[in-house]
Amino acid sequence: MAMELDPPPLFLCPISMELMEEPVTVATGVTYDRWSIERWFFKYGKTTCPATMQRLSSFELTPNHTLKRVISSWMDRSSSSTSSSSCVLARERLPSVLAGIEETPFKVTALKNLKSCMADDEAARGDFVACGGIQVLGRVMTQALAESCAAGDFSAFQTCEEAAAVLATLPLSDDESVELLLNPECMRPVSVLVQRGSAEARLHAMSMISKISKASVRDWTLEVDVDDMVTALLELLSDGASAKLSSRALDVLLDVTAQSRGAGRARAVEMGAVRVLVEILPDADRHVAERALLLQKRMCKCPEGRLAFAEHALAVTAVARMMLRVSAVATRLAVNVLWLVACAAAPSERVLDDMAVSGAVAKLLTLLQVENSPSTKDKAAMMLRAHGAFWSQYPCFRTDLKDYLKFLN
Template identity: 45%
Template sequence: MDYPLDFRCPISMEVMEDPVTIATGMTYERRNIQKWFFAYKKKTCPATMQSVESFDVTPNHTLKRLIIAWQSEKRPGNPLPAVRGSTERREQIVTLLEMLESSPFKVTSLKKLKLIIETDDEAKANFVQSGGIQIVVRIMNQVLEEGSDFSIFRACEEALGVLHQLLLSEEAKILEKLSKPESMKCVAAMLQRGSAEARIHATTILRQMAQSETHWTFVLQDHGIDLFKSLLELVSDEICTRASSYALEVLVEMLSASKKSRVRAIEAGAVCVLVELLPESNRSKSEKILALLKLLCECAEGRLAIVDHGMGIAAVTKKMLHVSSAATKLSVKIVWLIGSFHPSERVLEEMLICGSVKKLLALLHIDGRSSTKEKVIKMFKLHGQSWQRCPCFPNELKGYVGMVNSA
């Protein structure tokens, strides 16, 4: 069931079950806004970014009744309401597009356009045939050039919301229009300073660009560190898991593109964020985080950041076995990079204490040859004697070290 956007919580984008209104007049799912205020310690409205002095919430009974009524109406077996004629709908879309270009009040027209096309495929087709994509992208670029006050940002957010509604059906056209420098400036601005909903839309668009191999990474030149900080904040979002997953995918594409982007990500605090998220992450998220840490460890700054983090090596070690073969391969590569380039006595001892050495020895039992096993063997040939001399090295494992060294 495709719910109207107004029925969705701006934080999670899921339909609301217990809608509540806060001091700014915005409505959210109760548990999401309470987590925003009290777990994340935020003092702003997620949708408008306005400061909030009172954290009191008021149940929105009217909206709740509307959601329940809409759900009842849309259940199988219930007759659908009469649909507005296609000619009338097309004329309404054309009129709104004309108003959008001529009127200074963009937000109202954009909101109406979004409501018309969000659940109607025919309306989407009419919008595209009327040149709606080109007009909305052009408006989005123009209003951002005119200033950066709240009304300007609202217009950009609504424009991005309209394009997001069309992304699945018109992905190629939208990405082509948005891949230009002036349009990417708008997407980056929404990601950095937009509402929670706009940031999700911006991340989704960046993810689609990355998957389609659209050339968009030039945006890093102007928005590097701030862009990474915004993506890392989304990665840490425990409420909207989709946004978190998309942000991770975008980061993987960014860091794979150039070493300069890895340095900027490290400066933005990527290692600290990723290391602290890793221990409690599920399989899919663990693999993405480890892929990012592996890319960061290919830089001296990244390796040093993991070594300096109190739980860096331990967090990676935790994922070395029993998660997936991909996670094991990535974990070994990270530990191998650290052990090869930062083999200080403290680091080697930490690998022993947190269980890295024991898990590396377990990997020696893998049948056949593999790049992962080769790295394990190299690690023991480099540091086996040092580990063996440590008082906390298990006696029963000393024979394995000798076996590796004689291989």
């Protein structure tokens, strides 16, 4: 019958290399543990025992590989059982932990501990929702935000940020969780964090909004002040201080403009959305460029957006630069934007001038000759037919392109 091995001690006698229950201590009172002995041998280059000063022939602190494997397997087993028991304990104590968070004056520490317990434990996140954790943290955020506004208490606002960090760990993949988070006591603090939270808190808040929007239970914008949120998101994009923040801000703006049409998009234009989107295009990578162009397309579907686009000196140039350069999606979106300002309504002469000078017209002609989506080619052909005569009057307009325009018509 196999005998159960007791957990081996981690201290070795520096003379005999035998396992000891306690670290070696000599008469001087100096304690020699494994770390100290390793420093003695390998850092200072000593060849004698640090306890007795006898010369040693071997400096291998663990006598053989079998013992190494025994120690390693015991430590792995011990670590596994400890972490498993701590998780079970956390689940059993979760109701009392949630109750204590509302009462303790040390809410920030309690919330950080709760977040660390839930970070990699899917079951714990499910238990958190089942135990009413979203409602508890919603009340904590609302109270903390009220205290912060009333007394300017920074620690209270930090409590609100830490509560949002816990909620951001939730997958929010079920309708019940999303509905709970859509309550005003949760959504209003989340909206405030987007506007004036720390960089990390803003990421957590925008992550929650993106998850809620994907769930599509109902319109989340009804629970927040959309104008204030859009202003904050445009400021984040304009600052460009963090690529992550800018990317998240674009995602949330896409969600907002998808939910709100007409008047909502016109309000975004009034807040400077067209200007900000134009100015981030020159330095944008593919993912940012595609989302910025999609937002620009939505802005240009309303008259206010087309007017703001036409009045911006770099708008046509920035959009034309994305054609045939970034991706097929970016090309299609850029053509849609130009079509909206050139054909969906009577274009200003400035827009047509800018399209000729920026090379947009030449790219439209190129699009007709390369493989592309039928809708993109149709819009390119429509613009060329509608304004080809105007563009062909430019002295810089190539003769072969004039002939092609005649053929196209």
